[in-house]
Amino acid sequence: MKEAKGSLLYLDGVSVAFDGFKAINNLSMVLKPGEMRAIIGPNGAGKTTMMDIITGKTRPDSGYVIFDGEIDLTQHDETDIAAMGVGRKFQKPTVFESHTVWDNLELALNRKRGVFSTLFYKTTGKDREQIDEILETIRLIARRDELAANLSHGQKQWLEIGMLLAQEPKLMLVDEPVAGMTDSETDETAKLLREIAKTRSVVVVEHDMGFVRNLDVKVTVLAEGSVLAEGSLDHVSANEKVIENYLGR
Numbered sequence: 001m002k003e004a005k006g007s008l009l010y011l012d013g014v015s016v017a018f019d020g021f022k023a024i025n026n027l028s029m030v031l032k033p034g035e036m037r038a039i040i041g042p043n044g045a046g047k048t049t050m051m052d053i054i055t056g057k058t059r060p061d062s063g064y065v066i067f068d069g070e071i072d073l074t075q076h077d078e079t080d081i082a083a084m085g086v087g088r089k090f091q092k093p094t095v096f097e098s099h100t101v102w103d104n105l106e107l108a109l110n111r112k113r114g115v116f117s118t119l120f121y122k123t124t125g126k127d128r129e130q131i132d133e134i135l136e137t138i139r140l141i142a143r144r145d146e147l148a149a150n151l152s153h154g155q156k157q158w159l160e161i162g163m164l165l166a167q168e169p170k171l172m173l174v175d176e177p178v179a180g181m182t183d184s185e186t187d188e189t190a191k192l193l194r195e196i197a198k199t200r201s202v203v204v205v206e207h208d209m210g211f212v213r214n215l216d217v218k219v220t221v222l223a224e225g226s227v228l229a230e231g232s233l234d235h236v237s238a239n240e241k242v243i244e245n246y247l248g249r
């Protein structure tokens, strides 16, 4: 698809219906390499379903989902898509509580090498450097030897973001990262994601408008499965349809 050339993610005319109900309806969106995008919209707008389609969990009925300018993700399954460099962080953290912060990251780093090599693999100096770098990004250097169970909710979310970083995704999808976080954790998460977005593309779904403002990126507003508005947060916040469908509720 030549229109997708130069983009990192290109959705064109994507639709999916569940029992006749169109959860995603002719959705189109373009993400540039290295771009971070915030996705907002009312409950049921299709945000999660959109992520499910990008990651291969749900197959759309029609439309194109082109990754890295040329790969049609609708032709691949979840495992392939993850291996191609699409990482997803779900809302609930799923870190290994009985392992240390360091071990969680080491496991994530080894995971991308596959089961057999993991059994015989010894962590190299380069791996340790990479883990240190990630620890710095996720603000957990001082807690590296702590059991994950002892981290705060926000720190667990950061650890999970770190585990995703260990897989070196080109595109990171992050679902409601700041739900349940303290205000200072929320502020720190915006900074952390901005740092991460310097080296890869990021799509963040979030309801917290203060946080979205801090991200300071282009916003896509979804409603009823399609794009209602797109632009800066100020631009979309002034849109009558957005106020009516979402912000004014």
Ligand SMILES: Nc1ncnc2c1ncn2[C@@H]1O[C@H](COP(=O)(O)OP(=O)(O)OP(=O)(O)O)[C@@H](O)[C@H]1O
Residues within 6 Å of the ligand: 018, 019, 022, 023, 041, 042, 043, 044, 045, 046, 047, 048, 049, 050
């Ligand atoms: N597997 C499914 N079967 C039937 N209906 C579904 C399925 N998945 C999603 N839906 C419906 O599709 C619509 C979009 O849901 P989706 O979860 O994508 O919205 P959302 O924007 O993520 O909402 P929220 O902000 O509440 O997470 C909803 O009406 C939902 O009930």
